[in-house]
Structure formats: C-alpha cells, structure tokens
Amino acid sequence: MNRADSSGVRACRRIISNLLAPGSLMSVAFTAGAGLLLGRSTAPLLSKPVAGLLGAAQTSVLDSATIGCPRAGGGVGGIHRAVSPGASGSDLVSPCVSGRSAACLNRRMIDWSTFHDAYGPADAIPVLLERAADRDQEAIDGLWGRLCHQGTVSAASIAALPRLADIAKTAVFGDWALDLAGAIAGGLLQSHVADEEVARYAPALAQLRDTAAARLGPGRDGRTYLGLLKAMLAFDGQPLWFETLDDFTDSFFTITCPHCGASVTIAVGDYGCYSSIRDWDLGDVHQVPLRPATAHELSGVGRMLHELAVRDGRTRLAWGLTYLFGRAECPGCKSVFGIAEEYEAVNAPISWDFARSYTKDTS
Numbered sequence: 001m002n003r004a005d006s007s008g009v010r011a012c013r014r015i016i017s018n019l020l021a022p023g024s025l026m027s028v029a030f031t032a033g034a035g036l037l038l039g040r041s042t043a044p045l046l047s048k049p050v051a052g053l054l055g056a057a058q059t060s061v062l063d064s065a066t067i068g069c070p071r072a073g074g075g076v077g078g079i080h081r082a083v084s085p086g087a088s089g090s091d092l093v094s095p096c097v098s099g100r101s102a103a104c105l106n107r108r109m110i111d112w113s114t115f116h117d118a119y120g121p122a123d124a125i126p127v128l129l130e131r132a133a134d135r136d137q138e139a140i141d142g143l144w145g146r147l148c149h150q151g152t153v154s155a156a157s158i159a160a161l162p163r164l165a166d167i168a169k170t171a172v173f174g175d176w177a178l179d180l181a182g183a184i185a186g187g188l189l190q191s192h193v194a195d196e197e198v199a200r201y202a203p204a205l206a207q208l209r210d211t212a213a214a215r216l217g218p219g220r221d222g223r224t225y226l227g228l229l230k231a232m233l234a235f236d237g238q239p240l241w242f243e244t245l246d247d248f249t250d251s252f253f254t255i256t257c258p259h260c261g262a263s264v265t266i267a268v269g270d271y272g273c274y275s276s277i278r279d280w281d282l283g284d285v286h287q288v289p290l291r292p293a294t295a296h297e298l299s300g301v302g303r304m305l306h307e308l309a310v311r312d313g314r315t316r317l318a319w320g321l322t323y324l325f326g327r328a329e330c331p332g333c334k335s336v337f338g339i340a341e342e343y344e345a346v347n348a349p350i351s352w353d354f355a356r357s358y359t360k361d362t363s
Contacts, residue, residue, distance in 0.1 A: 115156040118149035122156035129160065132176070133167045140176050148180060153187040158197045160184070161204040168211045175224065178215070181208050182231030186242040209235035218312045222247060225314065229305065238301055240347055245305070248320025255342045260333035266290070266343075268323045275328040286331035290339070292322040302340060 115122040125146065131139035147157040161181055168177040185205060188198050198205075212232040216225065226247055234242040244253070253266040265278040268290070276284035298306050302325030309318035325340045 110159055112156070112159075115154070115159055117146035117154055117156040118152060119146055122146070122154075122159075125156055125160060126163075129163050129167070133170075135176075140180075144180060144183075148183045148187060151183070151187050153184050155197065157184045158188065158201055161201050161208070165204045165207045165211070168208060174211070175215070175227075178208065178212050178231045179227055182212070182227075182234040182242065186230075186234035186239045205235045205237075216308060216312060220312075222314075225312070226317070229308065233301070236301075240344060241301055241305075244343075248316060248324075251320065251324075253324075253339070253343055255328070255337075255339065256346060257330040257333060257335065258337050258342055258345075259335040260330060262330060262332040264328065264330055264332075266328055266339055268320050273323045275331060277331050288329045288331050290323050290326055290328050291336070292326040294322070298322070298325055 110126075112122045112125055115125075117125060125143070128139045128142050128146070132143055143160075147153065147160055161184065164177045164181040164184075168174040168181065185198075185208070209232055212228050212235060215228050216232070220228065226245070230242050230245055233239075233245065248268050250269040250271065251267070253268075255264050255266055256262070257264050262277060265276050265284055267274050267276070267284065272287070273290045273292070274284070274287040275290060276287045279285050293302070295303075295306060295310075298321075302321060306318055306321045306325075308314075309321060323339070326338075327336055328339050329336050
C-alpha cells in the first residue's frame with residue numbers, strides 16, 4: 001500500500017469514527033434500529049437527552065405498528081410500549097411528546113391498506129381526509145359514504161377519529177368533522193360492535209367532546225346547536241340521547257309501563273305534552289298531561305343538557321327537556337313513572353366510562 005492509499009484509509013477511518021461516536025446521529029440511528037429489531041428500548045445505552053427523544057420515537061413507532069395488525073381471533077392488536085426495566089417515563093419520553101395521546105402518535109403511521117370501509121379497502125381515506133380538511137365537499141361526502149354509510153361503521157371509521165379530531169379543532173372548517181365523528185361514535189357505542197377499539201380511541205373521543213362543548217353558544221343557529229349537542233353526547237358515551245334528542249317540535253316516544261306492561265306513547269311538542277294509549281284508528285286516546293321536572297329536580301345528563309340550553313338561551317330546548325326528564329302517568333293503570341328512566345332502561349346500551357385508563361402495557 002503506498003502513502004496516498006494509507007492517507008485515504010486513515011481519513012475514511014476518522015470519518016467513520018466520528019459518525020459512530022457516542023451521541024452522534026449515526027450512533028443514535030444505529031442504536032435505535034438495533035433496539036427496534038430486538039423489540040426493547042435502547043434508551044439506557046444513550047445519554048439522557050438523546051434517550052428521551054429516542055424513547056418517544058420508539059414508543060411512536062411500536063404503537064403505530066400495532067394499529068393495523070390483525071390478531072388471531074379478529075380485531076386489531078392493542079397498544080404496546082417499549083419500556084426497559086427500571087426506566088422511568090421521563091427518561092423515555094420527551095416533554096414535547098409525552099402529552100400526546102397514543103392515538104395522536106399513531107395517526108401518521110396507520111397502514112390504511114389493512115382496513116376496510118363501506119366500499120372495500122380503505123386506501124382512499126387518508127387522501128379524502130386531507131382534501132376534506134380544506135372543505136372539499138366532494139371529499140366530505142366521500143368520507144360520509146365510506147366511514148358512516150347509512151349509519152354503518154367499520155374499523156376504518158374508528159381509525160379516522162384522531163384525524164377528524166384534529167380537523168374539528170379548526171374554527172372555520174371543523175363542524176363537518178364533528179358531525180361525522182359524532183355519527184361514528186354514536187354508531188359504535190349504540191351497537192357495541194367494537195368496544196375494545198372504541199376504548200383505545202378514548203383520548204380522541206375526549207378531545208372531540210371538548211371541541212364540541214367549546215363550540216356551543218348563543219350565536220349558533222338551532223340546527224347547528226342541536227347537532228353539536230348531539231355530537232357531544234355521542235363523545236360522552238351517551239348514544240341513546242345522541243339518537244333521541246331533537247328540537248321538541250313534534251317528539252313522540254314509546255315506553256312500556258313498568259307496572260302493567262302497557263305500551264304508552266309520550267308526546268312532547270306542538271301537539272301537546274301527554275301520555276296516551278295509541279290507537280291506530282282513533283289516534284292517541286286517554287291523554288294524560290305529563291308532569292315536567294323543575295330545574296332543581298333534574299340530575300345527570302338531563303341536568304347537564306338543561307343547564308346548557310338555559311345558558312345559551314335555547315328556551316324551547318330547555319322547555320322540552322323538563323318534560324323528557326319529567327314523569328308520566330300510565331293511562332291504563334294510573335301508575336306514575338320517570339319517562340327518561342324507563343326509556344333508557346329499555347333502549348340504552350351500557351355507557352362507556354371514558355375516565356378509565358384503556359392503554360394496554362405489555363412491558
């Protein structure tokens with residue numbers, strides 16, 4: 001080997017040595033790659049500042065990899081986090097990432113080819129979401145057709161919730177995203193077809209709920225206001241009232257008397273506020289006036305809705321809620337019962353408790 005060759009070799013060695021020096025970008029990349037291949041955190045091998053960023057990156061990558069991976073028995077795998085023994089959360093996740101939900105970390109890494117929507121493979125969903133974010137009406141209509149086709153939802157519908165939550169936060173263009181996400185949440189919770197997946201996306205649902213609540217106010221038109229209120233109920237885990245609530249112009253509910261078993265029609269609206277035994281030839285016969293609740297008698301979801309309606313000047317809505325959450329007399333046996341309680345007992349699925357922790361940690 002001549003002198004020129006020796007100099008070249010030494011120069012190459014110096015370059016390689018610098019690239020692989022502790023803390024260098026190449027060293028970090030090499031160590032991260034090895035850790036991901038081995039399925040464990042490499043944070044203990046690095047300095048704390050680098051370990052924090054790497055821990056966040058590993059968590060994001062491993063979480064994302066599980067979203068679209070079918071597991072034996074159906075469904076989608078749970079959320080997994082790479083955590084080395086004895087490592088604290090502050091050592092593994094940087095401050096700029098630790099506040100994000102798992103759903104937010106996952107949304108950019110979703111493999112949409114593993115999902116199906118109402119028309120087949122969901123490959124078109126990410127493009128439609130980005131177009132719809134700019135208020136492309138054709139894309140918005142396409143998302144409705146694919147993600148909530150005639151009220152039917154799919155795994156792709158759930159996977160779209162985090163992106164819809166982001167779009168919904170935009171003050172100008174966000175209402176359509178709240179409407180669509182509310183319909184998806186209401187459909188999922190009503191049927192309980194994907195409870196585990198709904199639980200995994202609880203952070204996105206909570207974000208959507210906060211956005212809908214923030215949009216409520218006296219400046220909204222009646223239809224938009226009611227839509228926001230219904231969406232908030234869906235995100236709150238109240239699918240029955242999401243489906244039931246209306247403007248009380250002409251509302252009818254059918255309830256089984258808890259005492260005699262008679263089918264009782266409840267009317268709240270322009271035709272009156274009464275209970276009756278409906279005769280399909282004679283109409284509502286034996287009408288008995290309902291007994292509206294006072295504001296201090298309301299509780300739970302009824303009280304929450306009533307307080308919002310009063311706050312925002314929705315007089316008609318507040319009025320109708322006192323009847324819906326009031327009491328009725330059975331025209332047959334004369335017993336008195338709570339309207340909402342009996343309606344909910346027969347029609348409502350078990351509500352989700354979104355205050356629980358749903359993240360699965362396999363470490």
